[in-house]
Amino acid sequence: MLQVTNLTVKFPSRRGEFTAVENVDISVKPGEIHGLVGESGAGKSTIGAAIIGLLQSPGYVAQGEMSLHDTNLRTLTPAQAHAVRGARISMIFQDPQTSLNPLMRIEDQLIETMQAHEDISDADARDRAVALLSEIGIKNAAERIKAYPHQFSGGMRQRVVIALALCTNPELIIADEPTTALDVAVQSQVLDLIRALADERGIGFILITHDIGVIAQITDKVTVLRGGKVMETGETAKILREPEHPYTQALLAAVPRLDKKIDRFLVPATEADVEAPQIISGIDAEAWLLDGGVQDPIGLQAHDITVKFAGERTSLFRKPDSFTALDSVSLDVRAGTVMGLVGESGSGKSTMAKVLTGLVQPSAGTMTLGNDALPDAKSRARKDQSRRIIQMVFQDPYSSLNSRHRVGALLAEPLWLYGLENDAAKRRALCEAMLSLVGLAPDAIDKYPHQFSGGQRQRIAVARALLARPRFLICDEPTSALDVSIQAQVLNLLKDLQKTFGLTMLFISHNLAVVRQMSDDITVLQGGKVMESGGSEPFFTNPQADYSKNLLSLTPTL
């Protein structure tokens, strides 16, 4: 049905032309789901945009043929392309929050789309829209169709987006990371829906994703991309079982496994522009850290932490109802171990981290760090020693480093703030040593954060945390913004550091496979309540709570 041959897309810039996609061949049959998988910068989304004719300016198709049945997609006039787009090829975007117009009822959005492509009366269009919504699994469709997008949950909203893509009966749907913004349970429902639509309606899908678990779950064929080139293509089952290309093999090896715990991740052989995996060699920094007494592990307990946030104000004269983000959550992180904290979005994981670091004031509960009481946000002084002992690595390395200062200045902050090193020259030497300890070249010290890739930035963030001589490290989704191969490197680094320095760690993640690889104990949160808590291995082999069982069974695996 869809035939793409030899597609090359180029982006001219002031530094010469950048080839985003090079000689890519793809074919999709009716009812087939073709996965495009690759890390960021692989050109996945660019291929999708080229097919539907929505390449971001100044990008252009330099060569290649694209045809849908007997329509040549490359020779269409803008008006013809407009007619094909929507009617014969539709698109599902990543974020259902932004792909629906928040000011229009979904009814109007569906009818508008249908009427843009065919001559159909309002009443007929509405009937078809209602039928479509119930087909897609929205209960009470005749009533719900009058609702606005914000009145639907994330998963339901993505269903509406799918209905919007379907309402013109397209032959091909391009789904660009359709489940990345969704929780696992919802992701699994949306993927089932896509599979069912392909089977029942014979629609061809191109599914763009970075998640190999998603590829394994629903695609028929897969194309592995890297740097705009096809690495390998073929039947999904065959490629995942016996990958031939070394890159595919490495990529698969780097995906954290849910079914067993391994000691270290295999890191894909990287190209010259990505730093080679480095052995810990910063003797200087290592000695300094050990000298600081990091070797005595320290435990942390939290008892019955409750956090309430003010809800929406409904009346000028009444106090707004409060919203309970954490409900009597207790946490026991044993000294020198890694506690995994898992849960879906909104479960209160990050709020817990903020309570421990003193950013959020709990309304009830106590905390202890080692043998001392850990003061809560309001009573924690600016110079409290727990501020040094507890350090945090954040989720997004693009926003956790101040981009306006040099790496050296950022790294030196904890050293002078906590009075650990008062001599500027020594501080600098120590920062350089710490950079090489986390696997970066010491000359990074004079660069700005934007000169580094995501993985390198996360290493800088780790180095900064270590320079406070912490004994308790909180990692809040430290790798969820990173590609799998980079994730493997950063996780290896964290593991090594934890072992070498006897750090106690709270590892927060929504990704169960990652948590299994990292943690000794595990706590599962849902809606601000602890569902299950205990040893990590027993949890993964024999979960107790129904919620945990469900969560585990829905996580896509290879």
Added chain:
Amino acid sequence: MLYKLWDSDGFWLFRRRPAAIIAALTAIAILFGAIFAPWLVDTNPYDLASFSLMDGLLPPMWEEYGTSRFPLGTDDQGRDMVAAILYGARLSMLIGIVAMAIALVLGVSLGLIAGYYGGRLDAIIMRVADVQLALPAILTALLIDGIARGVLPTAVHQEMRVIVLTTAIALSLWVNFARTARASVFVEKNKEYVQAAMIMGQHPLRVMLWHILPNIMGPLLVIMTVDLASAILLEATLSFLGIGLPADSPSLGTLIRIGMGFLLSGEWWILWVPTMFLVALVVSINILGDFLRDVFNPRLR
């Protein structure tokens, strides 16, 4: 260093924008002319001895009776219009830049505090800003002028007029800076690098000045240029209305006011020369502000 500037993306965008280039050249030329006015023209419009009534009301050189000694003509006192506008621009730009700088420091400090601490302090600062917005600049100027007149002896008051004018303009402009800074701080405050600094126990002043401020400079820089233009315009307005500078130390606004009297008697240049000069100055600064907005907005690139 210079090469790096030339090679930067901002400068690259600049080189492809003829409007921005012309605006920059105009603004630089006017700034240059204003700073070096005493060396560029040989008559001093403030010094009665340096010009003669005999040269009064001469038209620009391309008109009949015009002479090349006074390329843009003279006013009724025989002042060279070129000298008048350069000295006028000197005063106007001085007042504009100083007022803008005061408004910048005042507004950004209050905006940082309001955004960083939020809550009651924020509410108080922003209500003061709202009240300030409700007062027209002219009213503020009259108020301060009135107070200065009452408090200071007349002679001192006359000397202080520049300061009174500058303060009035600064007071009516700081709200822009405060609002923009506050809104940007609200965005930055939730970013992880600020949270990291708070967790570490950094002093609030350091978090505000070292961490947040450099990250919100982009929008502030745009406001700076736009507000510089408004400050100059505001000074001209106040002087035109007679609240500003007196006729013996004419700024552009005072020159325009003087020129108004000659509009109907045929000596149009006395009004037109300072007016067009003011328009050129303000428009070119505004175009530069627009250009800066594009540089700092990656989405428009």
